[in-house]
Amino acid sequence: MKCKGPVFVSVKIKPEIENLPIARRTRSRCHSRQETIETLQEELGIPVV
Secondary structure: OOOOOOOOOOOOOOOOOOOOOHHHOOOOOOOOHHHHHHHHHHHHOOOOO
């Protein structure tokens, strides 16, 4: 991951199952693409540029 070049990362996400009707669900905060990348880099121990 420290070498130059493209890096492909596969991430497995456990889905959250909601049994409430759509109208009664609360919206969760969505992260921007940049926030998601920064969080992933921090969790993998990659210095954030």
